[in-house]
Amino acid sequence: MVNSTPAAERLDRILTLELARVTEAAAVAAARLRGHGDEKMADQAAVDAMRTELNNLPIDGRVVIGEGERDEAPMLYIGEEVGTKSGSAVDIALDPLEGTTICAKNQPNSIAVIAIAERGNLLYAPDVYMDKIAIGPGFEPRLIDINKTATQNLEALANAKGVKVSDLTACIMDRPRHARLIEEVRNTGAAIRLIGDGDVAGIIHTTDPEMTGIDIYIGIGGAPEGVLAAAALRCIGGQMQGRLILDTPEKVERARKMGVTDPNKAYTMEEMAKGDVIFSATGVTDGNMLDGVRFGRGMITTHTVVMRSSSRTVREIKATHHDLEKFGKH
Ligand code: VTB
Numbered sequence: 001m002v003n004s005t006p007a008a009e010r011l012d013r014i015l016t017l018e019l020a021r022v023t024e025a026a027a028v029a030a031a032r033l034r035g036h037g038d039e040k041m042a043d044q045a046a047v048d049a050m051r052t053e054l055n056n057l058p059i060d061g062r063v064v065i066g067e068g069e070r071d072e073a074p075m076l077y078i079g080e081e082v083g084t085k086s087g088s089a090v091d092i093a094l095d096p097l098e099g100t101t102i103c104a105k106n107q108p109n110s111i112a113v114i115a116i117a118e119r120g121n122l123l124y125a126p127d128v129y130m131d132k133i134a135i136g137p138g139f140e141p142r143l144i145d146i147n148k149t150a151t152q153n154l155e156a157l158a159n160a161k162g163v164k165v166s167d168l169t170a171c172i173m174d175r176p177r178h179a180r181l182i183e184e185v186r187n188t189g190a191a192i193r194l195i196g197d198g199d200v201a202g203i204i205h206t207t208d209p210e211m212t213g214i215d216i217y218i219g220i221g222g223a224p225e226g227v228l229a230a231a232a233l234r235c236i237g238g239q240m241q242g243r244l245i246l247d248t249p250e251k252v253e254r255a256r257k258m259g260v261t262d263p264n265k266a267y268t269m270e271e272m273a274k275g276d277v278i279f280s281a282t283g284v285t286d287g288n289m290l291d292g293v294r295f296g297r298g299m300i301t302t303h304t305v306v307m308r309s310s311s312r313t314v315r316e317i318k319a320t321h322h323d324l325e326k327f328g329k330h
Pocket of ligand 1: 098099100175196197198199200220221222223225
């Protein structure tokens, strides 16, 4: 799989480090407001910081997964053009603060996240729900299948791992809509890690069960977050499928306008994020894989994972920042 993307279609790799700067800036801005109980303020700070950094990048960028439609989001809205316009034409999926509620409560796993791909390579997902299932790397293709039951998927995974279903842990968002799913999974004997928010992190956590204790992600979350998670898994490896939940004629129409012709389609992660993809996430609050931002005397430290699908390089960057001016006023 490595380097299956033709050289001509690979993104300029210098952008990998540039993207780390973008999520670092958003994470620091949000972290200043973590635990303050104000989701909107933390989100706004992250959006401002991310936008400023993005506009310094040598790209001809267009936001395709962003803060919302133009009329509801003044910044980083879907369709906004960002960057200096001097470099490659790229599409961008972003969430300056994924897990706003977790950040406001200073609970684990809120992150600043971004993914870029060549124009047209990210799914233009409307802001609806998406049913998702994901596991980490190292399994035969199509081991999991969104059309099968959770029980069948857990059994297939347990078989492939050579463990009992009761040895597995499934990550599921704690929502009333998941009551039946939770009951089904508990009946299999598998453990559940219930999370309050942040399913991009939840899905990424399946890629390293040793570290995170999570083997599989199942359930319904935001479609935009689904595309971001798919982009991450394209880089680290793993399997993911997603199906948009278009349960009203209005949503079907909204999706159709964005190019979705089959409202029942189950997307593979390759269909959600094609070609060369670069992904970066910086921890805002402490998490299972990423540490949160630390404010010290005259310095700030950040923890970022940045990766690129064509080379499958995964870099963790622990950065110590002394140029605090760059991160705005304290
Ligand atoms: C998820 C999760 C987000 O929204 O996609 C979720 O990743 C959507 O479901 O962190 P709800 O409407 O039930 O919250 C978040 O929780 C918040 O954007």
